[in-house]
Every structure is written in C-alpha cells, then in structure tokens.
Amino acid sequence: MRECKTGDNMAKCNCTYEPCPRKGLCCECIKYHREAGELPACYFPPEIERTNDRSVEKFIATYQKRRR
Ligand code: SF4
Structure with a gap:
C-alpha cells in the first residue's frame, strides 16, 4: 500500500x-x-x-461561463 503524501497535498x-x-x-x-x-x-x-460554494451546480455554472 502506498503512503499518504499529506505534505505534498497540503502544498498544492x-x-x-x-x-x-x-x-x-x-x-x-x-x-x-x-x-x-x-x-x-x-x-x-x-x-x-x-x-x-462547492456545489456541482456552481462548478458547472463557473465553467460554462468561462467557455463563452
Ligand atoms: S473544506 Fe472541503 S475542500 Fe477544503 S480541505 Fe476541507 S474537505 Fe477539502
């Protein structure tokens, strides 16, 4: 099993x-x-x-706006 890379994750x-x-x-x-x-x-x-606001609806709205 791989070790969790919490430190790397925190940096990103x-x-x-x-x-x-x-x-x-x-x-x-x-x-x-x-x-x-x-x-x-x-x-x-x-x-x-x-x-x-981490809703799926907000995610879709955010990226639909960026494509226009
Ligand atoms: S608030 Fe949500 S996105 Fe932020 S670290 Fe916690 S679980 Fe992850």
Missing part, C-alpha cells in the same frame, strides 16, 4: 476554509464533498473557491 491545496480537519487528506476531502453533492476546493478558481 487551495482551500481557504479554516479550520478543516481534512486538509491534505484528499481521499477524505473528496468523500466528504461527494456525499454532500459537491466538489472539493481544488476544482474551483480562487474567486469562486473563496465563496465556499
């Missing part, structure tokens, strides 16, 4: 929500948001990530 994490016990634990982060019908912070650009 763009999440601004404090405090969150799942930071750096990407598998737990994805599971948490998936069960809530959401996506993790790293799927969103900074200005949207800061709103803490």
